[in-house]
Amino acid sequence: MKKFCGAQTRAGTPCKRSPLAGKRRCRLHGGASTGAGNPARPGNRNALKHGLYSDRLTDEEKALLEQMPVGSLDEEIRLARVLLMRTLGAEETDERLLSIDRVILRKPGLEATYRPPQHLEHILRLLGRIGRLEIARAALLEGLCDSIGAGADSQDSPRIAVVRENGETSAG
Numbered sequence: 167m168k169k170f171c172g173a174q175t176r177a178g179t180p181c182k183r184s185p186l187a188g189k190r191r192c193r194l195h196g197g198a199s200t201g202a203g204n205p206a207r208p209g210n211r212n213a214l215k216h217g218l219y220s221d222r223l224t225d226e227e228k229a230l231l232e233q234m235p236v237g238s239l240d241e242e243i244r245l246a247r248v249l250l251m252r253t254l255g256a257e258e259t260d261e262r263l264l265s266i267d268r269v270i271l272r273k274p275g276l277e278a279t280y281r282p283p284q285h286l287e288h289i290l291r292l293l294g295r296i297g298r299l300e301i302a303r304a305a306l307l308e309g310l311c312d313s314i315g316a317g318a319d320s321q322d323s324p325r326i327a328v329v330r331e332n333g334e335t336s337a338g
Contacts, residue, residue: 171195223248239306243299250292257285 171181173195183192191197223231230251231244
C-alpha cells in the first residue's frame with residue numbers, strides 16, 4: 167500500500183501526495199522543513215529589534231555602563247545615558263530623513279503614511295529622565311547626611327565625607 171502525506175488541505179481533505187524520503191509529510195506540508203531552529207548558527211540575531219527600539223545592550227553599551235560615574239541611582243542613570251547615546255547615534259544615521267515631513271505610498275484602495283522618527287522628542291524625554299534621577303540622587307544624599315546628623319559647616323563631618331565620595335549635590 168502506498169503511503170500518503172495525509173495533511174489536511176485547504177479543501178479539508180487529506181493530501182494524496184507521497185511523503186519525502188524519511189519523512190511523514192510531502193514538501194508542500196512541511197516535509198522539507200529543517201525545523202524551527204538551526205543549531206549550526208547559534209546566536210542568530212535576525213529577529214532582534216534594532217536601533218532605537220532595541221531591548222538589548224550591545225557589548226560597547228555594556229562597557230559604557232561600567233565606566234559612567236554616578237551616585238546611588240547608578241543603574242538607572244547609566245541606562246538613561248546609554249539610551250541617550252543610542253538615540254543620538256540613531257539621529258546621526260537618520261539625518262537624511264529629517265528633511266522628509268511625511269511619505270505617502272498609494273496603491274489602489276490603500277494609503278500608508280509614514281513620518282521619520284522623532285529623535286528630538288526621545289532626546290528631550292531622556293534628558294528629563296536623567297535630570298529627575300540626578301535630583302532624586304541629590305535628595306537621597308541630602309537625606310542621608312541629615313539622618314547622620316552632621317552639620318554642613320564641620321570640615322570633618324560625615325556629610326562632607328559622603329559628598330566627597332559621591333560627588334557634589336545640587337541640593338546642598
